[in-house]
Amino acid sequence: MQTAVLTDVEEFEVRERARPEPAAEEVLVAIRDVGICGSDVHYYEHGRIGDYVVEGPLVLGHESAGEVVATGEDVDSVSVGARVTLEPGIPCRQCAHCKRGEYHLCEEVEFMATPPHDGAFAEYVAWPADFVYELPESVSTREGALCEPLSVGIHACRRGDVDVGDTVFVTGAGPIGLLVMEAARAMGATDVLVTDVVESKLDRAEARGADLTIDVTQTDLATAVDEYTDGVGADVVVEASGAKPSIKSTLDGVRRGGTVVLVGLADEAEVPIDVLDVIDNELDVHGSFRYANTYDAAVDLLADGTVDVEGIVDFESSLDDIDAAFRRSMEPDTVKGVITMED
């Protein structure tokens, strides 16, 4: 089978590898669509993300969906021919975190395309049957692949306890910010405010239903949020840019007693925030890391049309053109590219 292997910084090779055999509890999936995530692009550009260093040939890609073509002998939950989306993190299933249901916090988790674990830019992937989710007919495999970033959005909104009638303020209109916006709407938020520094990103957010978009290079964020909320502030702020000034500004947008959810990963781990502000205003500040128990919800939201992930896709490309696709993904206007493999 063909795989796109990252062999060096900014260097892919499309290589032949042996098609994997599914173990007893696994299914073999013929991959159809794989989204290009910011973290894939970061590994491509820099060969590392923090302590995760690419030390050998690595297959990237963790936003994937395809068709089951074989099943291991112990699998009865899914059949050959089913179209499925693959949840990319496999936990140990034994530790205290796994047993509490917070399996995304498992220290032993093996996450696709996080060194040393290979990802899904490949014709076939063998994957545990309990971490694939069947797609109904109305959901394409391209949409199915995007259950992954949608899951990040759902988890962030769950962490923020987004509720009916809430005003949610999202900083950063990349794929994650846009899907936080979608998830917040699905959970009942009535007003969604979005910031960015790139005009086309804000146009996209507006076209997808943002009630107010704020270009923070032109407009003072605190004033804009104050005006929109009659001086109260947003119930929940979700930081989805990873930009240091944006992380600091979350406290300017949230109401007293409100919640800040930090999703974006800053280049530097330390970003000073005003703790007196947090205490005086009794803010809840939550980290949000990946997701757990979100895939069923993501598939349902796509199936009934509550959430549209197609609107974040800019282009589709093939495994053979993966290098050009990654270059295009590095452009500031691009939100999401998808690698598609024909059956």
Ligand SMILES: NC(=O)c1ccc[n+]([C@@H]2O[C@H](COP(=O)([O-])OP(=O)(O)OC[C@H]3O[C@@H](n4cnc5c(N)ncnc54)[C@H](O)[C@@H]3O)[C@@H](O)[C@H]2O)c1
């Ligand atoms: N916590 C998690 O589990 C998790 C999961 C996925 C991604 N992430 C992180 O979330 C962040 C968003 O992911 P993405 O894929 O959408 O990234 P992205 O880079 O595509 O989007 C970030 C957006 O923020 C905008 N931006 C830059 N500076 C800004 C500022 N000062 N104010 C407002 N917006 C600004 C950019 O123009 C861009 O549109 C990244 O930091 C990513 O690493 C975290």
Ligand SMILES: C[C@@H](O)[C@H](N)C(=O)O
């Ligand atoms: C969660 C996922 O989308 C993220 N890029 C990660 O590797 O953690």
